[in-house]
Amino acid sequence: MWCVPHPVKHDHTLVLLDTEGLGDVEKGNSQNDSWIFALAVLLSSTLVFNSMGTIDQQAMEQLHYVTELTEKIKVKSTEQASDFEDDSSEFKRFFPSFVWCVRDFNLQLQLNGKDITEDEYLKNALKLKPGLSTTIRNYNLPRECILHYFHSHKCFVFDRPASKTDLQNLDNVEESQLDPAFVKQTKKFCAHINEESPVKTLSGGYMMTGRGLGDVAISYVEAIRSGSIPSMENAVLALAKIENSRAIQEALSKYDEMMNQCLNTFPTETQEGFLNLDKEFHAEAVKVFMNLSFKDENQEYQSKLIIELGHKKAVYMKQNEEASVRKCRALLQELSAAMEKGISEGKFAVPGGYKLFTEEKKSLVIDYLNASGKGVKSLEVLQEFFKEKENVESTILMADKTLKEKEKKLAEQRSQAEAAAREKEILEKANMDLKKNLENEQESYKMHVEMLQKKMDEDREKIKEENEWLIKEKLKEQQEMLATGFKTQCQMLEDEIKQLREENSKPQSLMGEILTAILPGPLGKLVKKVLL
Template identity: 75%
Template sequence: MDQLHYVTELTEKIKVKSSEQSEDVDETSEFKRFFPSFVWCVRDFTLQLQLNGKDISEDEYLKNALKLKPGLSPAVRNYNLPRECLLHYFHSHKCFVFDRPASKEKLQDLDNVEENQLEASFVQQTKKFCRFIFENSPVKTLSGGYTMTGRGLGDVAVSYVEAIRSGSIPSMENAVIALAKIENSRAVDEALSKYEEMMKESEGKFPTETQEEFLNLDKESHSEALNVFMKLSFKDENQEFQFKLLEELAGRKEVYQRKNEEMSIRRCRAVLQELSAALEEGVRQGKFSVPGGYKRFMAEKKSLVDDYLKAGGKGVKALEVLQQFLKEKENVESSILIADKTLEEKEKKLAETKSGQKALHTRPGILEKTNLELQRSLQNEQDNYRMHLECWRRKCVA
């Protein structure tokens, strides 16, 4: 027991608080909150567990060893100081005593001795010790109830070692703050990975038919990501890292929203390209360059739009792409309409001219000339329209 003098220096080698005022504050009462249980293991125990002629337990043996002596002499103070520290700093105390593990001869080569060759009492005591550790040792936690992991313990150890190397006194508060930054950064990364994992799986459902469907996928992934963060994070003061996560998730949501929209646009254009193939071919072949062609063109366009609206799997950009497609066809539609009106008017005039030939028999030369001019004018209009249409078609192809 007298060899445990290092416990008397604990308050000088480590601090609970990091504030400057803590240098003048007695923190000894705080250590009991953070220190583990004290387990005293005495090996090669040859004494009898007796006190005043009565058998005592191992714990009673330790309790007796921790008793303080009365008096104020230097020798008494030196005797009492480590015991006072052990009683004051550690919230519980346990003792185990172990007999010698083997005979003197076997101790010379103990590493190679099989377990069945060890002393039965030693094996029994060892199993008792292990059982106590496994069943009674609480999970290591930090202030705030955060459960320490092996990785986190390693980070804390590094911060302690770095503090000692730099000549400063390790602060438990600073170590927790540093660990919180490390663990919370990891929590953000893990949460983002979870979001990415779920959204990549959801890409198989792109393009979604509605924006609401996409938002539901994002909401589900966002919720799972937040659960991961909340599970792994601790001491996130002012929700600094949680806000960082929310910002990152918002950015990644935009990325997947663009993917969803782009897939919708590609799908819609593919559907329109397939459905409009016959209409485009009709325009190229001059199918609508005849009287009544505009009406026929509009009927086929309406049929195309109806078929497009019935097609599934177009996604959130269905109407927008359709509007863009119809706008692109406005020039063609206008050209067909103008040509159709011109052709119908020329044909009407030609019919009126033919029906009035008898009335104009006194002027055969004028009638013949007028008729010929009308025919040529009509043919010219048709030729001009076809030329205009051909130029537009070449431009579209180019």
């Protein structure tokens, strides 16, 4: 494997996979060659086949491995595919383009006395013969497979690169010493590979990354080593599992990164302030997930993301509350410093002391409530502070000799009423926060559904485009078969084209079906009701 920055396509890598030569008599193991050929087909976006001299029957027989691909590769997963089911009609969708390079070409590019192009030379070599004899079937089989499995066919012919003497020391020969015709042909070949070779894609238009290529290579090789037939769908599902798990982690990291940047601004003034942050960061995290995920069957991984983001939200919400508690306690400590000093020095343990205490308490509350930046736990911390002072206040009240018993009872009732009013306010605020939190979750779930619907629409369009492309390829193949009188193959292609058109006309999933797939339990029903 040789990986280089792509010379034409920015931010792409050109991966060159070089296999050992096929048909080595010293190995004495044709199965090894078959698997190497199958693996090269599975991993590449352009398959380059080398032969020497000319494209003749002998060269075609060296390519007999193409006729074994139905035994070596399956499109569908092993659970879905029958042992007797032939899914080779789908090969053209997944297989690479086919480039035949003829080295040391020693013929004139002519047909019936007329000059022809390299591609016309290959097209003529792949032409089928009519007839049903065993000899003709054997002649046609590799040609049919090349035409039926690979979506485009290109040919390049090369003169000898140098003289016989220089060939023996080719590694040390300078480019200037190479045959000019060979250099020109090589540059033409390289330009085609650089400009025309497509990005390796999987079903649904998923563009392969370097990490993804490594993962599917492992998947295919492990299947071969275990004695089973590599399935393209199994490899895609295995890759989807890896990539979707990574998509979750990347999305959660994005949420963490954005929340951590806000920790120094905690506490938020209100619960709504925190929920607005969560809503914004949640949306960014979902965008990351949607960009990285693919083939998330039944929205399994998106459901996991929803749950994990809920856990993250709870953790940061608690941190926001804890920051509020610390801020409020520090503020109360500062505001009550004079009161605490007065208590310790007996300032309120005198006639009229209770009135003095309540005035300072009232002043403290006013200053506390007017202070900004206290956060979401300001009422709870204030209530906790006064609960801690209940015994002190009661002692001051009882010790104040200027007050009659009836006045003391009224004062005690007033204090209890104030505490009850604060408790009621805390409860009302908690209920309001709970309602806002539920609304926040509903908006987040709705956003999940909308993004999912958009992604499903995009994926659906990719599949439709892929199907339309495949229909055009099969129509071209059908015309070739029709021109050479192969009616049976024409009918088979007609059936395949009909099936592709039916697939493109199927209705899309409804929003309600998506909701029940990704939203947990009653929340799904609730949000579904809101959306519908």
